[in-house]
Amino acid sequence: MTRKIFIERILRQIYNGQPTDDSSITFNQVNQWLNDAIGLAVKKNYTDGIQMDGIAYVNNSFYTTYTNLDISAETVDNVTYSVELPQIPFALGKNEGVATLQFVGDKKTSQTAIPLSMNQVAYIDNMRPIQNKILYWIEGKNIYAKSSIPLTSYKATLRMISGGDSGDLASTLIIPDDYIPLIVEYIKGQLAFERSRPIDASNDGVDNIN
Amino acid sequence: MNINDMYQICQYAINKAQNGYLTPSQFNLLANQAQTSYQDYLLGEFQQYQYGRPQARVNYSQNSDTRQRLTPFILLATLDPDADGLIDYPTDTITKDGVDYEVKYLQTDSMLTEDFDRIRFVQQDSLYSYLKSEIDPIVTNSIYLLKETGFQFYPNTTDNDVTLSNIKLTYVVSAPTMTWAYTLDGNGRAVFAPTQTGVGVTPTTGTAEPLWYDVDKLEIIARILKLVGVSLQAGQVEQYANMVTTQGQ
Numbered sequence: 001m002t003r004k005i006f007i008e009r010i011l012r013q014i015y016n017g018q019p020t021d022d023s024s025i026t027f028n029q030v031n032q033w034l035n036d037a038i039g040l041a042v043k044k045n046y047t048d049g050i051q052m053d054g055i056a057y058v059n060n061s062f063y064t065t066y067t068n069l070d071i072s073a074e075t076v077d078n079v080t081y082s083v084e085l086p087q088i089p090f091a092l093g094k095n096e097g098v099a100t101l102q103f104v105g106d107k108k109t110s111q112t113a114i115p116l117s118m119n120q121v122a123y124i125d126n127m128r129p130i131q132n133k134i135l136y137w138i139e140g141k142n143i144y145a146k147s148s149i150p151l152t153s154y155k156a157t158l159r160m161i162s163g164g165d166s167g168d169l170a171s172t173l174i175i176p177d178d179y180i181p182l183i184v185e186y187i188k189g190q191l192a193f194e195r196s197r198p199i200d201a202s203n204d205g206v207d208n209i210n
Numbered sequence: 211m212n213i214n215d216m217y218q219i220c221q222y223a224i225n226k227a228q229n230g231y232l233t234p235s236q237f238n239l240l241a242n243q244a245q246t247s248y249q250d251y252l253l254g255e256f257q258q259y260q261y262g263r264p265q266a267r268v269n270y271s272q273n274s275d276t277r278q279r280l281t282p283f284i285l286l287a288t289l290d291p292d293a294d295g296l297i298d299y300p301t302d303t304i305t306k307d308g309v310d311y312e313v314k315y316l317q318t319d320s321m322l323t324e325d326f327d328r329i330r331f332v333q334q335d336s337l338y339s340y341l342k343s344e345i346d347p348i349v350t351n352s353i354y355l356l357k358e359t360g361f362q363f364y365p366n367t368t369d370n371d372v373t374l375s376n377i378k379l380t381y382v383v384s385a386p387t388m389t390w391a392y393t394l395d396g397n398g399r400a401v402f403a404p405t406q407t408g409v410g411v412t413p414t415t416g417t418a419e420p421l422w423y424d425v426d427k428l429e430i431i432a433r434i435l436k437l438v439g440v441s442l443q444a445g446q447v448e449q450y451a452n453m454v455t456t457q458g459q
Contacts, residue, residue: 021320021328028346203335 001180003031004169010184014191025191027169034173037186038163039090041179046092058092061176062161063099069156071103074144079129083143083156090161094118095138098160101145103134105154110134113145211424213417214402216241217390219450220434229439234390234400234412237434244433245385245420252280253317253382282421283385284319289377295366298359300381306421313383321354324376329354329363340364389418 007030011019019025042062049057066086074080089097094117103110113134116124121137129148136145143158145151165171175183200208217237224232232240277284287300299315321329329352332340340346340353341364348364349372355362365372391411392400400412407416420427 021322022330026346026351028350032345201333203333 001173002170003034003164003166003173006034006173006180006183007031007169010187010191013188014195025194030187030191031166031169033187033190034183035087035163035166037183038175040186041175041182042090042092042161044182045179046096056093056096058090058096058161059176062174063159064162064164064174065157065159066162067104067155067157069158071145071151071154071156073150073152079146079148081145081147081151083145083158085138085141085143085158085160087162087166088141089138092161096161098138098143098158100159101134101136101143102157103145103151103154104157109157110154211427212404213241213388213390213419214404215454216420216427216431216434217402218454219431220438222450222454223435224438232438234392238389240434240437241390241420241430242387244430244437245388245422247433248426248429249280249283249316249385252276279423279426280382282423283313283316283383284380285313285383287379287381289361289379290375291361291363291366291377293367293373295363295369295374296357297361297363299361300379302383304383304386304421306419309419311386311418311421313386315381316384317382319380319382320378322378323352323374324378326378327352329374329377331356385421387418388420389413389415391415391417 004027007027010030011023011025011027014025015023042058045062046056046058049055049059069083069085072082072084074082083101085098089095091097095115098115101113101115103113111134113136116135116137118137118139124135124146129146131148134145134147134149134151136143143156162174164174198208217232217234220232220237224230282304285300285302285304287302289297289300291297301312301314304311304313318331321331323329332353332355334355337353337355340348340351343351349370352374353364355364363374363377364370365374367373391403391406391413393403393406393410393412395401402417403411404417408414420430422430
């Protein structure tokens with residue numbers, strides 16, 4: 001199911017049929033709420049895993065592979081590189097938002113890099129470099145990698161939890177069907193709230209106090 | 211039913227109620243007032259709007275029946291705004307039975323881009339919100355405002371470096387003026403002039419038929435008679451109309 005189809009479904013429900021030309025809730029607006037809802041679904045899947053299996057995990061169906069991401073050299077030293085992520089990874093566990101990271105170039109692919117939690121970053125800074133290993137940690141919308149091999153001529157490939165390409169409504173919404181109802185309920189709640197608010201229809205210079 | 215039938219029905223009803231004589235000029239005056247009133251009613255009189263339920267009791271876009279009655283006056287235009295996004299309201303000509311009727315824009319029906327994306331009317335005091343929006347910037351969410359002489363579109367070339375063209379507008383036009391034209395016979399009595407024009411015909415432009423469907427002409431007759439002071443139900447008017455049409459007055 002593409003994002004646009006999902007959004008159309010939501011709009012049909014909110015507007016009880018086809019939205020009119022003067023409907024105020026737009027595709028892009030629902031798409032914004034959809035990003036939040038995906039986070040909700042992922043978190044629910046994470047807690048479902050704990051509750052049902054006793055193990056914290058996120059199902060593979062939520063993961064997406066991103067390829068060909070640019071790598072930049074950081075100026076703090078000669079061994080740190082950064083990759084800008086398509087979105088801030090979901091805050092699951094210590095760093096489960098991104099599952100794997102590899103570097104690709106010259107028709108070769110590196111071994112998967114080793115993830116660090118934030119505390120481990122401090123330990124690593126006080127240790128000798130590990131030969132032939134690339135270490136990385138997530139920080140906001142970036143991944144930072146430590147490597148003694150210059151990485152800027154390579155491209156990054158990574159797997160992370162994501163609903164897909166939020167900027168392309170024609171892209172597939174990467175959410176398994178069993179979590180779609182959760183998303184629907186969340187978005188319906190937000191949009192129904194918006195629809196229920198009084199509209200300041202008078203152009204009188206006074207804000208609507210309702 | 212033509213305009214002569216309408217005039218005769220009015221005369222008949224007024225004479226029958228012994229309320230005097232309706233002259234042709236009075237009929238023309240009242241008929242156009244009546245059709246304007248009726249069109250306003252179909253479009254949705256704004257005094258019927260209520261807070262919290264912002265739709266008129268009768269509103270042209272709300273149901274197919276009301277809309278059907280207005281279809282003779284719903285036209286399509288293609289708009290190409292200028293660099294500032296401005297374009298005048300359209301004018302057009304409706305041709306019926308070989309006669310051209312000049313018509314003017316009255317109300318927008320729908321406004322779409324050439325790719326069938328909507329262009330939304332916005333309130334003037336919401337304009338800033340649309341212009342500043344990050345979620346739906348106006349380049350992906352076209353809007354228009356209503357100005358004195360035409361539409362103002364956003365985005366436009368000057369403000370946004372985006373040019374809207376081939377905008378598909380469907381719109382309602384004002385019902386053109388209807389006229390019962392006549393010549394004078396030897397006794398100085400007015401005789402209907404269905405096709406004649408020029409000297410000897412009053413007015414010299416000749417007869418202009420109403421473009422409404424017959425059922426709506428009856429509604430207009432009822433409004434004429436209300437203006438005159440004769441109150442009739444549409445059903446009675448319909449009987450008069452049938453009688454006049456089939457048997458003559």
